[in-house]
Amino acid sequence: MDRNVCVIAGGMSKWGVRDGSQRDFFQEAAKACYDDNPLLNPKEIDGLLVASAYTERTSYQTHLAPLVAEYVGVKPKNICARVELLCASGSSAIILAFAMIKSGQADIVMVAGGEKLYTPQKWEVFYSELASVDHDWDGGQGLGLPPPVFAMVAKQHMLKYGTKKEHLGTVSVKNRRNSAKNPKAQFQTPVTMEEVMSGRMIVPPLTLYDCCPITDGAACLVLAAEDKAKDLTDKPLVYIRGTGQASVNNMSGNMPNWTTWEALKIAAHQAYSKAKVDPKEVNVAMTHDCFTISEIIEMEDLGFCEKGEGGFFVADGQNDFGGQVPTNTDGGLLGCGHPFGGTGIRQGMEVMRQLRGDAVQQVPNAMTGLTHNLSGFISAHTVLIYGREVA
Amino acid sequence: MSTPGISILEGKYMVTMDLFPQQSKEFNQIYEFYEYLKEGRFTTTKCKDCGSEPFPPRVMCPDCYSTNMEWIDWPTVGTVIDVTEEAVGVPLGFGKPPMIHALVDLDGKRTLFLRIINCNAGQLKSGDKVKLSVFDVDPVPQEVGREVVQIARVFYAFEPMK
Ligand SMILES: [Zn+2]
Numbered sequence: 001m002d003r004n005v006c007v008i009a010g011g012m013s014k015w016g017v018r019d020g021s022q023r024d025f026f027q028e029a030a031k032a033c034y035d036d037n038p039l040l041n042p043k044e045i046d047g048l049l050v051a052s053a054y055t056e057r058t059s060y061q062t063h064l065a066p067l068v069a070e071y072v073g074v075k076p077k078n079i080c081a082r083v084e085l086l087c088a089s090g091s092s093a094i095i096l097a098f099a100m101i102k103s104g105q106a107d108i109v110m111v112a113g114g115e116k117l118y119t120p121q122k123w124e125v126f127y128s129e130l131a132s133v134d135h136d137w138d139g140g141q142g143l144g145l146p147p148p149v150f151a152m153v154a155k156q157h158m159l160k161y162g163t164k165k166e167h168l169g170t171v172s173v174k175n176r177r178n179s180a181k182n183p184k185a186q187f188q189t190p191v192t193m194e195e196v197m198s199g200r201m202i203v204p205p206l207t208l209y210d211c212c213p214i215t216d217g218a219a220c221l222v223l224a225a226e227d228k229a230k231d232l233t234d235k236p237l238v239y240i241r242g243t244g245q246a247s248v249n250n251m252s253g254n255m256p257n258w259t260t261w262e263a264l265k266i267a268a269h270q271a272y273s274k275a276k277v278d279p280k281e282v283n284v285a286m287t288h289d290c291f292t293i294s295e296i297i298e299m300e301d302l303g304f305c306e307k308g309e310g311g312f313f314v315a316d317g318q319n320d321f322g323g324q325v326p327t328n329t330d331g332g333l334l335g336c337g338h339p340f341g342g343t344g345i346r347q348g349m350e351v352m353r354q355l356r357g358d359a360v361q362q363v364p365n366a367m368t369g370l371t372h373n374l375s376g377f378i379s380a381h382t383v384l385i386y387g388r389e390v391a
Numbered sequence: 392m393s394t395p396g397i398s399i400l401e402g403k404y405m406v407t408m409d410l411f412p413q414q415s416k417e418f419n420q421i422y423e424f425y426e427y428l429k430e431g432r433f434t435t436t437k438c439k440d441c442g443s444e445p446f447p448p449r450v451m452c453p454d455c456y457s458t459n460m461e462w463i464d465w466p467t468v469g470t471v472i473d474v475t476e477e478a479v480g481v482p483l484g485f486g487k488p489p490m491i492h493a494l495v496d497l498d499g500k501r502t503l504f505l506r507i508i509n510c511n512a513g514q515l516k517s518g519d520k521v522k523l524s525v526f527d528v529d530p531v532p533q534e535v536g537r538e539v540v541q542i543a544r545v546f547y548a549f550e551p552m553k
Contacts, residue, residue: 127409127483136412137447140546141492141506142485148492151475152504156494159473203477252504253446258494 001104004390006229007238008222009037010349013114015217015337016186022052022059022116023071025218029114029342030072033220040108040222040232042072047079047106049097051089051113051341055082057128059116068112072220078106086132087290088245088373088382089113090219090344095243095384097223107225108232113341114218125214133377134251143252146290147211149377151203154293157259158205160308165205167311168292169196172209174320175289175328179335181360186215186337210292215337219345221352226390238355240384241277241368241391244270247380255378264301264374264381271370272303275385279303282385283366284354285325286347288374289332295319298372299327302383326363329354344382347371351386407531410484415533415542421448423462428545433467433523436460446501467523469495469549472502474515495521495549506548514551521549 011032013025034042050065061067065080079100083093090113097109117125129144143149157163173193179185191209199207223240224232244267249255256262272279279302287302289295296310304325305313313319319327330336330350333343351369353359367389373382414425424447427434437444438452439459446465451458476489491507493515507515508524515521526548530541 123483126480127405130409130482134447138504140411141504141548142482142490143492143504143506144482145480147480148475148477148490149504151477152473152492152494155473155475200479202479203475251447253501255502 003102003104004226005098005101005240006224006226007240007348007352007386008224008229008233009033009040010219010221010352011036012184012219012342012346012349013217014184015215015339015342017118018216020116020216022055022061022114023067025114025116025216026068026112027071029112029218029220033222037222037233039234042074045074045108045110045222046077047097047100047109048074048076049079049093049109049111050082051084051093051111051345052082052115053084053086053089053340054115054117054128057131058119058124072112074110079109085380085382086375087288087338087340088344088375088380089341091347091371091373091382091384092245092344094221094223094240094344094348095245095382098240098243101223101225107228108222110220110222111345112218112220113345115339115341116216117214117339118216138252138377143377147203147206149252150291150293151206153258153297153378154205154291157293157297160259161311163296163311165197166193167296167315168205168210169193170314171289171292171295172196172334175332175334176209178329178361179331182330182336185331185335186213187331187335206291209334212290212333212338215339217337217339217342219342219349221345221348235356235358236388238352239387239390241387242271242273242275242385243383244268244274245380245382246270250376250379252377259297260307261297261301261374261378261381263379264298264372267381267383268302271383271385274391275387276391277368277385277387281368282325282370283368284329284351284363285319285327285370285372286330286332286350287327287372289328289334290338290374292334294374295327295332302370302372321361321363329359329361329363344371344373347373348384348386355386355388403529403532407529411528411544411546413531414544415531417533420450424448425545427462428525428547431467431523431525433465433547434462435465437463444500465500466498468552469497469503469521471515471517471519471521472496473517476512491515493521493549507550508548509550520552522552524548524550
């Protein structure tokens, strides 16, 4: 059995520095997801994959998937488990749900991702991120929160390719402008280039607006086999066309290249091949803008522009509305925030809306969309390609 | 009143479990790395079958899958490629900002991203030499039978050559 797989519903809680618990946010996201598609009966969902990275640490809760199932009112019978790949937990769950449906192991699978990252002691999140890298080696070097890593990436990219601080600034201005129109996003106000350029120093050359924030929140998406999907939605069908996920190193000392992300190129090649899509055919993209420099390198390594031209590509408006590939149309990580397990699912939800034609800020006639997550010490990359047509 | 061995009750659980790795042989088969570190040596494992020098040290060679590994010394001096200075977000236990990191070419063995200590902001530049610096970190109160033994620990950063 090899079936086509569609995305038929999606929703997210409000993201930000939130009052509430992890389980509260999963319920809010599920409610928004059910409201997105009243034709879907949640009781028919036969699989649940839950994406969360810090659940054991900041919510002191393992065995999370059955808990979420209980809270969101689904009774899975084919799969009920948690998926963890830090910042790419959500898109990993989508890939696994896709594979289960494609192979006939399940018919309708919900993926739900989210985190409660803020604890009553705010230093906790800075501290617990020492677990995100290779704890025994990079963690001991104080490399928990990632700004030093991405600052080094930015310095090296600037040195090698002439990327400018203003290029980084273009990304923050674009994504904050987009998030200001997304009521669920953490940041509801745009920023100007002047504000960005004079932002508080974090790790030179990265200033405040170059870095995504720490975020509480959750998101949900429902996938279904094409034959079920035809009955379960009255909106245009959105298919998952191809996926790729690659890792070539974990510990920083084994990173092959700081300015060309080899694992991203491998994951993208896999996804494009399976989807039978050329990078130039992608109409809208959600890429992992954990830092402004990330989005610039992603434009290059996803094949949207030539290597080294990413900074100039974004400064030219080529990844904004009206350009070649409008990117992070909902605000991205820089605008929406980044509750690790939720991010890949938010990206899938925004691409679904863009391809259905009901996004808040719509890319006209979008037929093909892409999502990309990076995770850890830039050590794993995850790419999914969605389309209005099957591969 | 404290309960022997349960360091959370002594307010020490996080510093002993979280910041730095467990280094005693009961909890880490590559404990010799830390024994050598105490002697000022920076080591890794070399595969006796294929010659590969994986880092971090391993129980099994990731290239030929042999478990026939031996300890070898690596250089303790490297050359700075570039430097970052973290003003905001330094994790607890790593001192006051800025926390300095450098991408260091360890004499061709690896390019390591290392914490630099004993160094002022703005001091370090590309091309400068840095050397291994070993320091004590919080010991672990480890239960051994009915006793609690304080297991001494070390860790490493690099520092500018004078
Ligand atoms: Zn070998």
